[in-house]
Amino acid sequence: MPDELILNKEHLTSFLRKIAREHRLIAPVKNRYGDTLFEEVSCLDDISLDLESRPAMPPTHFLLPQDETLFRYKREDGQYYFSEVLPEVSTVLFGLRSCDLWAIFLLDMVFEQDFKDPFYLNRRSNTILINNPCLEPMKNCFCKSAGSGPFLTEGYDLQFTDLGDRFLVEIGRPKGKALVEKWDYFFVPATNKDKNKQYEAILEAESRFQQVVDLNTASLRFINNEVDETLWEELATRCQGCGACTYVCPTCHCFNIADRPISETEGERIRTKDSCALPGFTRLAGGHNPRQKRSQRIRRRFYHKLAFAKEKYHRSSCVGCGRCVEVCFGHVDMIRVVETICEKAEKRSSAASLQLGEILVNTGLISSEELKTALEKQATTGKPLGTQFIDDGLLTRDEIGRALWHQMNIPSTAETAD
């Protein structure tokens, strides 16, 4: 069987119907409120399949569900027992977008490295990914900037490109091949004309992006410590702390672990999706919270997506799906943050300078006269205050770092002796 085939659009429903009989089929469905969401489809006749819009929630929720049982436990005669839960059925994810597939590839790395996560990995190895690349980027999409779309050349099991009255079906991996071979009567080999048509569609789609988001420059600014620290305070006044950005983000994977009691003698250990945008995320027993302030949490999220992921996986963990842009009414989203970082880097505001100045004076590293002189000089040179001190030979970079670290770790109450 060739690796490129044609599926007539008329046959799509029949093909999906066959799949749904043997697998759990997940596909984008428009509901009666007009929202398109990935849903489990058991009867193709009762739903309206929507391949036009990008589903509001990412498909990664089917690999890492909102909540799942990690094991069951019971207590009998004072003894504490644990028992395994079994993996679930084989799943086909249909109607995925390239951005979402990239998100899955990132999650694969997260759950594979160090300790293997058996739940994610079992589910993943029993999942078939069918990509439907976007021919028409949506208003807030920027997968092209993120290097994750709109088309994929590998990673998918099958890729369905819409060519008007038919799909060009590309076979990527053995699981995809098996699916097509099983019902090969739906498919005919693709011609050169079909392949050319796909090529045109790719060029056309790539030219249509409304958003160009310079994730690389933003990542570099983070890595080189060139991001204006006052930005986070400013964003904190816009952020409502609802955590929606983390729930719609296809690469967010943080979770909480807790017990769900079933009775006096038994229960289950579950994990549920969690969000670094919420204050309780880092709170310790006893109350101390290393990321107490909303600005710290926003900062964390963007550092993670743009700098730390790059360090670890050699790419940012933003795939450009644009969901956070749509969900945040305070506009604390990837597009705006990246734009601001690219614009405002190195322009330290006077408020930040004063704050640093105060810390340095309080720790006795400089006198208030020296601060005054430096601030006056800074007004003409335009250098960041710290750089000004270093250039004038008053302080070393180390001393400034140490003073900041020292200051940061002193809580407001003196009553915490241990």
Place this chain on the structure above:
Amino acid sequence: MKDSAQTLVRDTAANVYQPYPASILEVKEETGDIKTFTLKFKDKEIQEGFTFRPGQFVLASLFNCGEAAFSICSSPTFSDYLQLSIKKVGLLTGEIHRYAEGDEIGLRGPYGNGFPLELLYGSNVLFVGGGIGLAPLRSLIQYLLSKRSEFGQITIFHGARTPGDIVFEKDLATWDKQEDVNVETTVYRSTPEWKGNVGPLTSLWEKATISPSNTKAIICGHPAIISYVFFDLLKMGFAEENIISTLERNMKCGVGKCGHCSIGSKLTCIHGPVFTYREMKELSSVS
């Protein structure tokens, strides 16, 4: 149910989230709100196979109550049990304080990097433990004392809120009796009976001769106090990589997945909880 035409691929990876049952052999009351639990895995093979480095931690499960991370406070040289010292501060710690000898809990681990033993051989070691922060240090102290000749001078500073809050009193006394170990204890708020030092941990510096060039400092305690300890050690001339601390973070999974214990680009459960001051300084700018 779907037709079973599809065979499911089963990854053979064990369930890293599932603990093993362990029995409480002994409960010792250290202070009004701290108890030390001596634990042993019920499965003999698991107990025998359980090895760790001082500074590593375990996740302890309580029936219908969830799970939390605790540093092991006993030395790996005691191989037929492990100990956890737990301060009552929240729901789970409150619950375990109601547990008694013979009760069962769940344990999984050990996790984290542990203390860098290879750096300590041949050096003097200064321990600074604030309150329950002495617990992870105790594991290392016991370990070093079991191989005493391989290390230099050992100094142990412990600070507590009040004399009643001093932990491991018996251990402190035993260690102090050893000729080549110097133990100093201080309290923040004194009582009429207390004859010892009064003042913060940092008031103990003058009680011992510390030579910054060939000493490694190992510190654990509340952030409010340890930042002062760092500052003083740096002023004394300690190199940043010779100041070592173990951090406490909200931990859920212990295996680098859940994201809770992230600090900068690192995860406390995988890359920590033990960091040098130099590493912490780099991480601190990104909390």
